[in-house]
Amino acid sequence: xxxxxxxxxxxxxxxxxxxxxxxxxxxxxxxxxxxxxxxxxxxxxxxxxxxxxxxxxxxxxxxxxxxxxxxxxxxxxxxxxxxxxxxxxxxxxxxxxxxxxxxxxxxxxxxxxxxxxxxxxxxxxxxxxxxxxxxxxxxxxxxxxxxxxxxxxxxxxxxxxxxxxxxxxxxxxxxxxxxxxxxxxxxxxxxxxxxxxxxxxxxxxxxxxxxxxxxxxxxxxxxxxxxxxxxxxxxxxxxxxxxxxxxxxxxxxxxxxxxxxxxxxxxxxxxxxxxxxxxxxxxxxxxxxxxxxxxxxxxxxxxxxxxxxxxxxxxxxxxxxxxxxxxxxxxxxxxxxxxxxxxxxxxxxxxxxxxxxxxxxxxxxxxxxxxxxxxxxxxxxxxxxxxxxxxxxxxxxxxxxxxxxxxxxxxxxxxxxxxxxxxxxxxxxxxxxxx
Amino acid sequence: xxxxxxxxxxxxxxxxxxxxxxxxxxxxxxxxxxxxxxxxxxxxxxxxxxxxxxxxxxxxxxxxxxxxxxxxxxxxxxxxxxxxxxxxxxxxxxxxxxxxxxxxxxxxxxxxxxxxxxxxxxxxxxxxxxxxxxxxxxxxxxxxxxxxxxxxxxxxxxxxxxxxxxxxxxxxxxxxxxxxxxxxxxxxxxxxxxxxxxxxxxxxxxxxxxxxxxxxxxxxxxxxxxxxxxxxxxxxxxxxxxxxxxxxxxxxxxxxxxxxxxxxxxxxxxxxxxxxxxxxxxxxxxxxxxxxxxxxxxxxxxxxxxxxxxxxxxxxxxxxxxxxxxxxxxxxxxxxxxxxxxxxxxxxxxxxxxxxxxxxxxxxxxxxxxxxxxxxxxxxxxxxxxxxxxxxxxxxxxxxxxxxxxxxxxxxxxxxxxxxxxxxxxxxxxxxxxxxxxxxxxxxxxxxxxxxxxxxxxxxx
Numbered sequence: 001x002x003x004x005x006x007x008x009x010x011x012x013x014x015x016x017x018x019x020x021x022x023x024x025x026x027x028x029x030x031x032x033x034x035x036x037x038x039x040x041x042x043x044x045x046x047x048x049x050x051x052x053x054x055x056x057x058x059x060x061x062x063x064x065x066x067x068x069x070x071x072x073x074x075x076x077x078x079x080x081x082x083x084x085x086x087x088x089x090x091x092x093x094x095x096x097x098x099x100x101x102x103x104x105x106x107x108x109x110x111x112x113x114x115x116x117x118x119x120x121x122x123x124x125x126x127x128x129x130x131x132x133x134x135x136x137x138x139x140x141x142x143x144x145x146x147x148x149x150x151x152x153x154x155x156x157x158x159x160x161x162x163x164x165x166x167x168x169x170x171x172x173x174x175x176x177x178x179x180x181x182x183x184x185x186x187x188x189x190x191x192x193x194x195x196x197x198x199x200x201x202x203x204x205x206x207x208x209x210x211x212x213x214x215x216x217x218x219x220x221x222x223x224x225x226x227x228x229x230x231x232x233x234x235x236x237x238x239x240x241x242x243x244x245x246x247x248x249x250x251x252x253x254x255x256x257x258x259x260x261x262x263x264x265x266x267x268x269x270x271x272x273x274x275x276x277x278x279x280x281x282x283x284x285x286x287x288x289x290x291x292x293x294x295x296x297x298x299x300x301x302x303x304x305x306x307x308x309x310x311x312x313x314x315x316x317x318x319x320x321x322x323x324x325x326x327x328x329x330x331x332x333x334x335x336x337x338x339x340x341x342x343x344x345x346x347x348x349x350x351x352x353x354x355x356x357x358x359x360x361x362x363x364x365x366x367x368x369x370x371x372x373x374x375x376x377x378x379x380x381x382x383x384x385x386x387x388x389x390x391x392x393x394x395x396x397x398x399x400x401x402x403x404x405x406x407x408x409x410x411x412x413x414x415x416x417x418x419x420x421x422x423x424x425x426x427x428x429x430x431x432x433x434x435x
Numbered sequence: 436x437x438x439x440x441x442x443x444x445x446x447x448x449x450x451x452x453x454x455x456x457x458x459x460x461x462x463x464x465x466x467x468x469x470x471x472x473x474x475x476x477x478x479x480x481x482x483x484x485x486x487x488x489x490x491x492x493x494x495x496x497x498x499x500x501x502x503x504x505x506x507x508x509x510x511x512x513x514x515x516x517x518x519x520x521x522x523x524x525x526x527x528x529x530x531x532x533x534x535x536x537x538x539x540x541x542x543x544x545x546x547x548x549x550x551x552x553x554x555x556x557x558x559x560x561x562x563x564x565x566x567x568x569x570x571x572x573x574x575x576x577x578x579x580x581x582x583x584x585x586x587x588x589x590x591x592x593x594x595x596x597x598x599x600x601x602x603x604x605x606x607x608x609x610x611x612x613x614x615x616x617x618x619x620x621x622x623x624x625x626x627x628x629x630x631x632x633x634x635x636x637x638x639x640x641x642x643x644x645x646x647x648x649x650x651x652x653x654x655x656x657x658x659x660x661x662x663x664x665x666x667x668x669x670x671x672x673x674x675x676x677x678x679x680x681x682x683x684x685x686x687x688x689x690x691x692x693x694x695x696x697x698x699x700x701x702x703x704x705x706x707x708x709x710x711x712x713x714x715x716x717x718x719x720x721x722x723x724x725x726x727x728x729x730x731x732x733x734x735x736x737x738x739x740x741x742x743x744x745x746x747x748x749x750x751x752x753x754x755x756x757x758x759x760x761x762x763x764x765x766x767x768x769x770x771x772x773x774x775x776x777x778x779x780x781x782x783x784x785x786x787x788x789x790x791x792x793x794x795x796x797x798x799x800x801x802x803x804x805x806x807x808x809x810x811x812x813x814x815x816x817x818x819x820x821x822x823x824x825x826x827x828x829x830x831x832x833x834x835x836x837x838x839x840x841x842x843x844x845x846x847x848x849x850x851x852x853x854x855x856x857x858x859x860x861x862x863x864x865x866x867x868x869x870x871x872x873x874x875x876x877x878x879x880x881x882x883x884x885x886x887x888x889x890x891x892x893x894x895x896x
Binding site (some may be wrong): 051052053056059091093097125143148178185186262314364367375 | 465467469470473474475476477478479480485489490491493494495496497498499511514515517518521523524531549550551553554558572573606609614615616617618658661662688689691694695698759766774776777801805810811813815816817819821822823824825840841842843845847874891892893894
């Protein structure tokens with residue numbers, strides 16, 4: 001076994017960079033992630049699978065004469081390392097010269113560590129048992145499937161030829177579960193939620209929106225269509241808001257700005273949403289189970305406001321596109337957070353004339369213009385301030401640009417998913433139709 | 436490697452598998468003339484899965500030596516025993532009707548495309564597209580190849596090796612319309628490696644022209660009318676319909692989870708014109724974008740007729756779901772990488788062709804839509820499905836009219852399939868092949884003829 005196979009991860013990535021330079025690269029960077037993972041996979045009938053894996057993946061990027069190429073490998077077999085060095089070099093030689101191609105200059109920070117290093121298996125097993133026992137006792141119509149209670153401990157190291165060195169370790173738990181209700185031959189739509197935590201969950205019902213979803217599932221067995229096609233309000237649930245934020249983040253990315261295929265180009269400082277809407281990116285916020293202290297280029301991350309009181313404050317641009325665009329980099333998109341409001345969810349529902357409580361979006365990916373259309377899954381019809389019934393085969397259509405402008409309420413309740421935090425958000429102007 | 440795995444598999448005392456699995460991939464992408472992706476990847480390792488006390492234990496490591504194999508077997512056994520007594524199903528696994536053996540090597544006989552050749556493919560197409568269509572806001576081109584290579588040895592005696600490649604060239608064009616950005620995506624390629632495909636400008640020029648023209652018509656078009664409509668789904672969408680609307684609903688694990696399909700076996704769920712299956716190998720015509728002969732539990736893959744002349748006939752099974760539902764193992768247990776356990780997954784899912792002509796279907800619609808290309812899709816236990824549509828046209832009085840913008844179509848499969856009045860006589864596998872997400876990604880083939888049916892359409896009009 002060679003010394004490199006057993007070297008600490010930070011020495012491994014530094015040695016890869018050194019070898020790349022010795023082989024003639026002008027610049028190089030290497031990023032390795034060593035991950036130990038354990039999961040319990042279960043459903044309401046019991047445990048199906050326990051899974052333990054260990055893997056280390058490394059991305060090696062070389063720069064030659066302004067051209068860039070990369071190779072990914074896993075493990076540290078000597079022949080694979082050599083093959084990856086050759087593959088990255090061949091890719092770089094075949095690349096297209098671009099002034100934006102180079103490694104980053106950045107401050108090297110002290111190594112950091114977050115969360116536990118090993119799973120508390122007994123606590124995880126107890127959590128699974130308690131979840132299934134409560135589900136059976138208190139929610140007899142609800143079934144679960146593909147429930148995965150997992151633990152991951154990942155060590156990440158970065159090195160580049162400008163001397164940047166970074167290292168962090170993150171350990172934590174995650175629970176993701178699907179649920180449905182079934183009664184006398186009727187089945188409700190699947191619903192799901194997931195969340196991360198640095199400690200074992202006190203109850204798996206506390207993960208994400210799971211408790212609310214389990215509570216609501218039996219009501220979904222008796223869905224009905226909306227009375228007629230109408231343009232109304234949507235009260236977007238926290239799990240569903242992730243779809244809106246994801247579409248917005250993509251539209252604000254460096255890649256989209258570079259192409260021009262985004263409605264938000266040149267709109268920094270402009271109002272792009274209701275003053276009630278504020279979105280921040282918080283990779284270093286200890287209030288989240290996940291995060292990152294540095295990005296794929298080894299640049300330290302920073303917490304920053306993206307949309308402040310409806311005004312576009314920052315884009316999400318990595319090093320390459322920052323250079324292409326001639327703007328500042330905003331390293332690392334993790335832990336999006338939408339600022340909670342002051343109204344309760346009950347008050348928002350009570351003030352809704354006609355609309356839906358929009359729990360899950362199942363639809364086509366929004367296009368560059370942020371038009372969307374899809375099914376409102378696991379959702380409820382709201383009229384004159386009351387939730388009347390679950391929705392059957394109901395489609396929603398609109399545009400996320402307009403929807404953000406049309407937000408008229410944000411709830412004080414919110415859900416921390418471990419990698420994001422979202423409240424309920426109410427907006428108007430969405431086309432709602434059933435068959 | 437297969438011989439080493441076989442020697443270790445002899446040590447098992449009950450249902451178990453050992454798998455060596457390597458995923459090889461290349462990715463290159465040009466965005467607005469800049470090379471934004473240019474990489475090659477390999478991820479490999481070994482895994483062991485054992486079934487004891489009604490629970491699976493699974494362990495995987497990146498190392499591939501004897502010590503790693505021993506460690507994987509021991510860890511898997513230890514994990515299987517950790518939650519002993521809490522099994523979801525304390526039953527035996529079903530035994531495959533046929534145990535898989537053999538080599539299924541689809542490696543190209545041609546020399547591998549070099550990094551320079553890969554980038555050149557994109558560079559030539561990008562320069563040509565931007566020169567020919569200067570009004571485009573953007574052109575994205577990407578070239579990707581993925582090969583799944585694996586060796587499998589099981590306690591029951593399966594000994595199989597496979598090498599299954601796929602290569603895809605995709606393009607996305609964006610255009611500024613009067614009311615915002617409009618874009619269109621399409622892909623070419625499919626089964627085989629990059630060097631097996633013709634991605635030259637000469638071969639693809641007319642395809643790019645056609646895509647540009649359809650984007651222009653889409654930009655000039657309008658929004659769909661929300662509501663239920665008569666529609667003609669081209670074969671690309673029929674394939675995704677087979678996968679999303681029916682295939683998922685009939686996966687054994689979803690049937691056990693309460694899928695409505697479980698209550699309908701033997702019942703009429705579709706028009707008599709519909710016969711739909713999930714096929715082994717490379718599908719009924721041997722031309723699918725994906726190939727599989729032995730699944731990751733060591734079962735010989737066999738064709739599954741899901742719907743025959745409108746009647747629900749069968750489900751897709753792993754050894755576990757077959758045991759629980761009293762069915763035969765079908766060879767549908769598949770894993771994406773060495774880190775992943777086998778799950779019930781589709782393979783080549785398709786509606787078989789009928790006797791109707793596309794022109795007749797369009798002529799039979801007074802007020803509806805002709806949808807040509809799909810994006811993403813989702814299924815549900817209720818058989819409700821949806822998928823995105825990125826290309827389509829209005830049909831007015833039996834003739835194609837203006838283009839329509841992106842939309843979503845949905846329905847309840849077992850209701851919607853009863854509305855099928857026409858099934859086309861021309862069968863095609865969808866695009867360059869598809870990926871399906873269900874805990875893990877997996878390569879699948881989807882295909883079919885065009886069909887005419889009644890379906891719900893999203894829209895702002």
